[in-house]
Amino acid sequence: MPRVCHFTGAKTSSGNVLKIRGKAKYLGGVGLKTTSVKKRTFKPNLQTVDTVEDGTRKRVKATVRAIRSGLVVKPMKRAYTYTRERRAAAGA
Numbered sequence: 041m042p043r044v045c046h047f048t049g050a051k052t053s054s055g056n057v058l059k060i061r062g063k064a065k066y067l068g069g070v071g072l073k074t075t076s077v078k079k080r081t082f083k084p085n086l087q088t089v090d091t092v093e094d095g096t097r098k099r100v101k102a103t104v105r106a107i108r109s110g111l112v113v114k115p116m117k118r119a120y121t122y123t124r125e126r127r128a129a130a131g132a
Contacts, residue, residue, distance in 0.1 A: 043086060046100035047111040050084040090115055 044051040059076040063069025
């Protein structure tokens, strides 16, 4: 399963890490110099969660931002009512 959010589509992106030395000109130096540039990756904060889609329970990967914003609809932990119809259906 890829490292992609099911709801927002957030995925791993790349960027750079800069090492800088020197003193800024406005502080009286001769300016900042870049001494090395390395590649790095930015990974989304993905969690595996149970969701309800089309009335069925499904496990998907979602970012924490999607979970907090309410895009993820979680299933009920258990049935809180036990009606006569359910008891009759289970016994039949």
